[in-house]
Amino acid sequence: MNTWFQKQNDYIKDKITNNINKVRTHNQFIMGPEVKELEEKLADYVGSKYAVGCASGTDALLLSLMAYDVKPGDFIFTTSFSFIATSEVISLLGAIPIFVDINPNTYNIDYKKLRQTIEKYVNNHVKPKGIIAVDMFGLPAHYDVINAIAKKYDMFVIEDAAQSFGATYNNKKAGNLADIGCTSFFPSKPLSCFGDGGMCFTNSQVIYEKLCSLRVHGKGVDKYDNIRVGINSRLDTIQAAVLLAKFDVFEEELKKRKDIAIYYNDQLSELRDITKPFLFHGYDSSWAIYSLLAKDKNQRDKIQVYFKKRGIELPIYYPKPLHKQKVYKDLGCYNMIDLEWSERASERIFSLPIHPYMTDGDMKKMTDYLILSTYV
Numbered sequence: 001m002n003t004w005f006q007k008q009n010d011y012i013k014d015k016i017t018n019n020i021n022k023v024r025t026h027n028q029f030i031m032g033p034e035v036k037e038l039e040e041k042l043a044d045y046v047g048s049k050y051a052v053g054c055a056s057g058t059d060a061l062l063l064s065l066m067a068y069d070v071k072p073g074d075f076i077f078t079t080s081f082s083f084i085a086t087s088e089v090i091s092l093l094g095a096i097p098i099f100v101d102i103n104p105n106t107y108n109i110d111y112k113k114l115r116q117t118i119e120k121y122v123n124n125h126v127k128p129k130g131i132i133a134v135d136m137f138g139l140p141a142h143y144d145v146i147n148a149i150a151k152k153y154d155m156f157v158i159e160d161a162a163q164s165f166g167a168t169y170n171n172k173k174a175g176n177l178a179d180i181g182c183t184s185f186f187p188s189k190p191l192s193c194f195g196d197g198g199m200c201f202t203n204s205q206v207i208y209e210k211l212c213s214l215r216v217h218g219k220g221v222d223k224y225d226n227i228r229v230g231i232n233s234r235l236d237t238i239q240a241a242v243l244l245a246k247f248d249v250f251e252e253e254l255k256k257r258k259d260i261a262i263y264y265n266d267q268l269s270e271l272r273d274i275t276k277p278f279l280f281h282g283y284d285s286s287w288a289i290y291s292l293l294a295k296d297k298n299q300r301d302k303i304q305v306y307f308k309k310r311g312i313e314l315p316i317y318y319p320k321p322l323h324k325q326k327v328y329k330d331l332g333c334y335n336m337i338d339l340e341w342s343e344r345a346s347e348r349i350f351s352l353p354i355h356p357y358m359t360d361g362d363m364k365k366m367t368d369y370l371i372l373s374t375y376v
């Protein structure tokens, strides 16, 4: 079990207990007052007009596509290097994910390749419908360009901010960088609850109202008046109560994550073989994940073994790019384009633990081990 959850729990025990106890007194388990309070607080934090809580980050993406009436056969452009949820929701609606390669410096969708790919479809008289960009590891994608491309071709943009809640891009917060921003409160994400949860952010009243309807069975005036096909995807009141407690210390936790990332980069600066995450002007990552590139798969395997012998698992996000997943084996005809960097990254990438409750000793151990592991 991940011990930092316990440390966080202990740190804000009273806040969490008080908030949960409040739910136990009003007993409004579905859409209770904490849900509204959290939506208002988080909308205010990211700077969006509206927020809609839902049952998971995956559902936030699904609801967003449904809000744009994505239909079977629609083409949605997205990155080939992400968690399956990003493309799964496209496929679930019968739409077709068109995978675009990443920029190896950011692990985010390569906007030049995105434009080229979209143009290829447009030139073949295919109307592209939308884009899902992902803020990988917490670093926002390049939305100035992505939004401009989308505008030119009359497409929508969804920001998969599951990892980037708290990040900034040109002084704007992640979650508020596209038409809809989707985040996740899954336990390993920067702001997390005691289970599954998610949220959509938008500045459009029309989209907001649609999302509110979609998450409650396509309701009209109430849930016994049904005006469209929706789903059941609400954020539990009890999870909202937990999130409100955790949000009080979120800024503090975010700062600690950033400090660790900077410490790691400094300590590892002389490791020439290993590619460290870049720090870009105008961007602030939420540092959900701190990923590095080994020089090749062999070196990565050695590093993993070295840490494992010392009781530390180094996770790999992601060992297989989306277009290589078995579930997409029949998509070949749509994905003949070059996805070189997604493939290369998946063979070499690994990450060091990063969480706000690490001690200086924990941090030093990680960099010491990593340096030593590259010399054995």
Ligand SMILES: *Cc1c(COP(=O)(O)O)cnc(C)c1O
Pocket: 056, 057, 058, 059, 082, 083, 085, 086, 134, 160, 162, 163, 184, 185, 186, 196, 197, 198
């Ligand atoms: C975690 C994650 C999701 C899905 O969130 P859930 O809350 O687990 O459904 C989607 N996209 C990315 C990039 C993620 O990391």
